[in-house]
Structures are given as structure tokens and as C-alpha cells.
Amino acid sequence: MPTISAAKAKANLHKLMGQTAQSHEPIVITSEGMNAVLLAEEDWRAIQETVYLLSIPGMRQTIRKSLATPIGKCAKNLRW
Template identity: 40%
Template sequence: MVTTTATNFRRNLFGMLEQTIAYNEPITVSSKNGNVVVLSEEEYDNMMETLYLTSIPGMEQSIIEGKNTPVEDCIPVSEILS
């Protein structure tokens, strides 16, 4: 994560925003009143999706179980849809 001051962020605004968009690397901007984190829209959307999915009861455990399921035990999507 890149950390910068508000003054430096203002001076290099366009370049820092482009870097955040290109690399999905958050920027922490510090000021005398506190800090703020700048995220790309893609990174923000990913975080919101993760929060949503983990808020569904049992979903987090289901994802973990699916991740740990051997490929040979998986059912092809074509079989599910037919």
C-alpha cells in the first residue's frame, strides 16, 4: 500500500489515481486530521461483493468446502444445467 501526505497526493493526483486504477494498489493519504484510503473502483466492488457473500448464513463455509473439494469430485456445470 502506498502512503503519502495530502500535499503530495494533491501534487501528484492524476498519476497516483492512474497507478491505483492500473495496479489495484490502495493509497493511504495522511493529513493532520486523520487518514483516508483511496481504492480503485474494481477493488471497492470486490470488497463489497466479499462482504455481501460472507453475510449470507453458511456461504463462507460453503465457499471454503468448495475450495477444498478435489476437482475429480466436482460436477460439471453442463450436468447441473441439463
């Protein structure tokens, strides 16, 4: 992760926001021992969704089981 001082981040905030949104690479912003991370909103939402899904009891095991299922054994048509 790239690191930048708070002063440089302030001077280049618009550019850094665009860069982060496009590259999906977070940027660490430092200032006298206090760090923060700038990341794209899309990435933040994905992190929040992952945390939510993993908070549901049994969801982690269901995902692992599903990932281990061969594609040929998956349903071709959903019956919803």
C-alpha cells in the same frame, strides 16, 4: 502500502488514480492525523462483493466446503 501527504496527493491526484487502478495497490493519504485510503474502483467493488457474500448465513461454510472438493469430483456439466 505507500503513504503520501494530502498536499502531494492533491497535486498528483490524476497520476495517483491511474497508478492505483493499474497496480491495484492502495495508497494511504495522510493529513494531520486523519488518514484515508485511495484504491481502485474495481478493488472496492470486489471488497464490497466479499463482504456481501460473507454476510449470507452459511455462505462461508459453503465456500470452504467447495474449495476442499477435489476438482475430479466437481460436475463437468452444469444442470441449470
